[in-house]
Amino acid sequence: MRTSTRGALAVALTAALLVAAALWLGRVDDGSGRTVVGLRIWDENFVPVYQASLERFQRANPDVEVRITVVPWSSYQQKLRLDVAGGTADDLFWTNLYEDYADAGRLIDVGTALGPDATQSWDPSAVAQYTRNGTLWAVPQFVDGGTAVYYNRDLLAAAHVDPAELNAVRWSPGGDDTFRPLLRRLAAVAPWAYNAAHDFQSIELPYLGSAGAQFQDDRDRFIFDSPKGITAFDYLVGLIGDRLAPSPADTNTNPDFAKNAFLRGKLALFQSGTFTLAQISQQARFGWGVALLPEGPAGRVSTNNAVGVAGNAATRHPDAVRRVLAWLGSGEGNRYLARDGATIPAVVSEQQGYRDYWAGKGVDVSPFFDVLRGPRISSGGGAGFPAALRAMDPILAEMYLGRIPVPEALSSARTAAESAVAQR
Numbered sequence: 001m002r003t004s005t006r007g008a009l010a011v012a013l014t015a016a017l018l019v020a021a022a023l024w025l026g027r028v029d030d031g032s033g034r035t036v037v038g039l040r041i042w043d044e045n046f047v048p049v050y051q052a053s054l055e056r057f058q059r060a061n062p063d064v065e066v067r068i069t070v071v072p073w074s075s076y077q078q079k080l081r082l083d084v085a086g087g088t089a090d091d092l093f094w095t096n097l098y099e100d101y102a103d104a105g106r107l108i109d110v111g112t113a114l115g116p117d118a119t120q121s122w123d124p125s126a127v128a129q130y131t132r133n134g135t136l137w138a139v140p141q142f143v144d145g146g147t148a149v150y151y152n153r154d155l156l157a158a159a160h161v162d163p164a165e166l167n168a169v170r171w172s173p174g175g176d177d178t179f180r181p182l183l184r185r186l187a188a189v190a191p192w193a194y195n196a197a198h199d200f201q202s203i204e205l206p207y208l209g210s211a212g213a214q215f216q217d218d219r220d221r222f223i224f225d226s227p228k229g230i231t232a233f234d235y236l237v238g239l240i241g242d243r244l245a246p247s248p249a250d251t252n253t254n255p256d257f258a259k260n261a262f263l264r265g266k267l268a269l270f271q272s273g274t275f276t277l278a279q280i281s282q283q284a285r286f287g288w289g290v291a292l293l294p295e296g297p298a299g300r301v302s303t304n305n306a307v308g309v310a311g312n313a314a315t316r317h318p319d320a321v322r323r324v325l326a327w328l329g330s331g332e333g334n335r336y337l338a339r340d341g342a343t344i345p346a347v348v349s350e351q352q353g354y355r356d357y358w359a360g361k362g363v364d365v366s367p368f369f370d371v372l373r374g375p376r377i378s379s380g381g382g383a384g385f386p387a388a389l390r391a392m393d394p395i396l397a398e399m400y401l402g403r404i405p406v407p408e409a410l411s412s413a414r415t416a417a418e419s420a421v422a423q424r
């Protein structure tokens with residue numbers, strides 16, 4: 001091949017790659033005269049919901065097109081980190097761990113972009129979650145509500161357990177523990193009674209909170225290895241040791257193992273949030289219901305996590321991004337997230353639509369909300385928080401497998417988390 005030919009091909013290839021990259025990033029229009037804005041999420045089930053909302057937006061804003069990209073949760077955080085650092089992230093993206101991006105100046109200041117009154121319609125806990133150093137860094141999209149317990153009616157009946165019993169059980173390291181005896185009754189009729197496992201939001205945080213412990217203090221220091229924290233994890237590891245829950249060899253490597261076991265009728269009680277409600281409703285082939293969390297020494301304590309949409313500070317279309325953020329944070333744009341019971345909108349005035357949908361299906365969702373009337377436990381945050389979770393993960397996984405005693409594992413996990421934050 002002649003040198004001139006190679007040179008021409010190289011120029012053509014480079015141009016094609018640049019155009020493709022620009023289109024992917026939404027940094028040029030697509031020939032229609034519209035500005036293309038990218039929105040990245042991690043759950044494909046939300047694509048139809050967002051498409052319905054954004055079609056309405058685009059009718060009122062014909063010069064803007066929003067294209068949705070789905071990156072699976074298993075790789076979402078790592079890919080987002082790399083893409084933000086490399087300047088290839090979408091104009092807008094879902095976030096729940098935003099602090100490092102905010103501190104590095106990678107996010108749009110939502111208060112400045114939308115005005116100080118924008119927050120008045122949003123769930124206060126979501127606003128608090130995405131406010132750092134007095135600045136709001138994301139537009140809240142939906143809240144999880146609290147954690148509750150899904151139950152299999154058929155398995156409860158086989159074990160002669162009245163569903164009402166679930167709302168009265170108490171876990172305790174002492175002699176007043178009524179939860180473990182109930183689980184033993186259920187284990188007699190099912191392969192597993194309950195999903196005690198290395199599940200940060202649905203299991204570990206509620207047990208820490210109901211033991212009277214915290215994951216972090218108000219200065220973002222890790223304190224989960226306190227005596228009360230040890231009590232919480234000791235209880236969970238004990239349930240696994242008594243074979244009342246699936247093996248950590250399965251749940252450590254497959255976060256969906258317990259949920260799938262519940263859907264197959266092999267798990268009697270599945271502790272989780274509203275984010276699994278639609279799937280259970282669609283796929284469970286047995287009667288089921290929802291009960292309150294087990295009560296611990298400090299009561300029933302849950303977290304209330306929210307997911308927000310952040311704006312990429314590096315976008316080349318700040319005005320289009322601002323308009324999309326304003327739409328997604330409005331009641332009109334946010335109400336689509338309650339369609340078909342997908343999730344609880346962050347706009348408070350639209351949350352009743354979620355309750356009404358499930359009431360129409362005969363599902364009482366009050367346990368997800370009632371638990372939030374009591375104390376809550378923070379899901380954590382701060383600079384370096386994602387790195388801290390990654391550092392802790394293998395240590396806690398070994399603890400659940402029974403290879404490291406609980407006090408030693410928690411102390412090592414705290415040290416690893418602190419080291420990860422210091423090295424970020």
